[in-house]
Amino acid sequence: MKLYNLHSKQKLPISKKEAWQFLSNPKNLKVITPDYMGFKILSGADRPMYAGQIIQYIVTPVMGIKTKWVTEITHVKDNSYFVDEQRYGPYALWHHKHFIKEIEGGVELEDSIDYKLPFGWIGQVFHPILVKPKLDEIFTYRRKKLLELFGKM
Numbered sequence: 001m002k003l004y005n006l007h008s009k010q011k012l013p014i015s016k017k018e019a020w021q022f023l024s025n026p027k028n029l030k031v032i033t034p035d036y037m038g039f040k041i042l043s044g045a046d047r048p049m050y051a052g053q054i055i056q057y058i059v060t061p062v063m064g065i066k067t068k069w070v071t072e073i074t075h076v077k078d079n080s081y082f083v084d085e086q087r088y089g090p091y092a093l094w095h096h097k098h099f100i101k102e103i104e105g106g107v108e109l110e111d112s113i114d115y116k117l118p119f120g121w122i123g124q125v126f127h128p129i130l131v132k133p134k135l136d137e138i139f140t141y142r143r144k145k146l147l148e149l150f151g152k153m
Helices: 016-023 120-150
Strands: 003-012 040-043 054-059 067-077 081-088 093-103 106-116
Touching: 003 120, 016 093, 016 106, 016 120, 106 120
Parallel strands: none
Antiparallel strands: 003 106, 040 054, 054 067, 067 081, 081 093, 093 106
């Protein structure tokens, strides 16, 4: 089974504290997810982020197919980084690291996602034609939405 990586960086003219307050609140994931994905938190977002937190979502990534997704926040260092891992959902593996680094004039946000697809070689066939373009689209939307919310650098 092949391991893929998606890597994204973005600079924003906000403080590290402001970036952390927004990104570490699970409820804000809906704000930076395209509306057509029908993102809805079912449970687990009623407290500030902590290691061991389980969050359940419903998301509709393709063709109107609703998918339940369960993630666990496995690591948290306040104002610096957090890691979420899929416990149940569409991927064979999903390990998403979120970093916030202070830079001159603001912060740099960095996402690094290691993921595997289910269904062996069939999943690998669909990666370049469906999965990778969809993930790129979601993260492009996310970058645009964050710029809209927090300004350009």
